[in-house]
Amino acid sequence: MQKTGDLALVKKINTAIVLEAVLKNAPLSRAQISERTGLNKATVSSLIQDLIDSHLVVDIGPGQSSGGRKPYLLLFNSRAGYAIGIDLGVNYIRGILTDLEGAVIAEQELPLRTHEVDTVQQQLFSCINKLKTVIPESPYGLVGIGIGVPGLVDEKGSILYAPNLAWKHIPLQKTIEEHFGVPVTIDNEANAGAQGEQRFGAGRGIANQIYVSVGIGIGTGIILNKELYKGAAGFSGELGHLSIDVNGKQCRCGNQGCWELYASEKALLEQAESLGYTELEALIDAAENGDERVRALFHSIGEWLGAGIANIVNVFNPDVVIIGNRMSRAEAWIGSAARETVAKRSLGQLHERLRILFAELNDQSAVRGAAYYAISHFFIKIKSVH
Known part of the structure; x- marks a missing residue:
């Protein structure tokens, strides 16, 4: 009885290995899958047929021959669901x-x-x-x-x-x-957002990265050794509530002086109200059209953003920090201030190899x-x- 269960488990594991090979490296022939996975050709052919029958893999016909019969190439069927x-x-x-x-x-x-x-x-x-x-x-x-x-x-x-x-x-x-x-x-x-940038955006192939989501509030996604770090209870990343002003403004979280009160879209809009602006898009348009008051406001937000990122750099020593969400639209006006502040406030050895990027997926991370x-x-x- 145990042997049957063991065989079923082995088939599941091998199927997962074959599917992963197709996902990562297609188009591939059955022989190439056998070479990459170490599974014998008969096993690969059987598992591939199961995946074809399940509509997850498609045979796209013969590819280039290297001397013998043309190999039939396989693709993952991305439109199966x-x-x-x-x-x-x-x-x-x-x-x-x-x-x-x-x-x-x-x-x-x-x-x-x-x-x-x-x-x-x-x-x-x-x-x-x-x-x-x-x-x-x-x-x-x-x-x-x-x-x-x-x-x-x-x-x-x-x-x-x-x-x-x-x-x-x-x-x-x-x-x-x-x-x-x-x-x-x-x-x-x-x-x-961190997962989005790691899979599809600026974080591809980078082992240690911190994604800083700057919207109405600030949140962070922490990826260490290519894995999302969630902490003991699963709640890591609430660095928007890092205190950067001991006697600062009262935050909705109950704390005082939280980072997001000074460096978020909400902080920007609160300060912009006196200039007659109520939306981020209007502020970006004004900055593009040369409004120096608005540019100075963005520069100030960039400095506050850099102050918090410097703390992140000193704690985590990441390869990159990626700034995303809606405020990534303002890269032209906050980027230099953020980078200069991080350079001033983080330890030199930790900053030496650091890159500060803006989300490749913009606000879709x-x-x-x-x-x-x-x-x-x-x-x-x-x-x-x-």
Whole structure:
């Protein structure tokens, strides 16, 4: 009896190995997969046929011959299913539909003008439904939904505390799963942003990176040795609430002098009100048109941003710090101030090899990372079934 179980487990493991080879290195022939994985050709052929029958791999016909028969090449079928990623911001909801390799098929974005839980959930339902309507015909359809949120999330996908939404103990994963009937993954939006940049953006191939999400608040996603670091209870990365002014402004979190009170989009807009501006886009336009008062305001925000990043550099010694979310649009006006401040305030040995980058995905880092969560969950399920 045990032998049968062992054989089934071995087949699952080998299937996962073969699928991973196709995902990372396609187009490949069966012989090339055998060479890369160390599995014999008969085993590879059998497993590939299972994956073809499951619509996950497609045979695209003969490739170039190296002397003998032309090999038949295999590709992962990225359109076998689709994932939805959602970035629930403080003042927006952003959604995308992707294929199983994370390529964006459709997008939705709407302003968020209330934080009342039921209303926000209805807007989330509406955003997801609009993306669902454009899913092409496919074997697996919608495989899952990933959501990034600005707050602390437990292992059950409940939002324990989101200070900038004034939410506590909201069972969002359960609500979304019951409504749509597919697996839902929920994480802090800065963690999702870090995953998005690592997989698809400026963080590709970099072992140690800190993603700094600068929106209405500030959050950080910490990747060490290519793995997302979540801390003992899963709540790491709340560096927006790092105290940088002992007797500073009161924060919604209950602390004083939190970094996000001085370096976030909200901090920018509070100071810009006296200049007659209420939106980030208008401020960027003004800076582009030579408004020196606005440029000086951006420069000040960049300095505050650099002060906090210097603390991060001194603690984590990362290869790169990636600045993302909505304030990444202002790179031209905050970048030099942030970099100069980090250079002044971090230890020379730690700053020597450091690069400060702006998100390659601009303000889509979190939504791309959220979709990746849904895709990863699907692959884990698929690999456990075969």
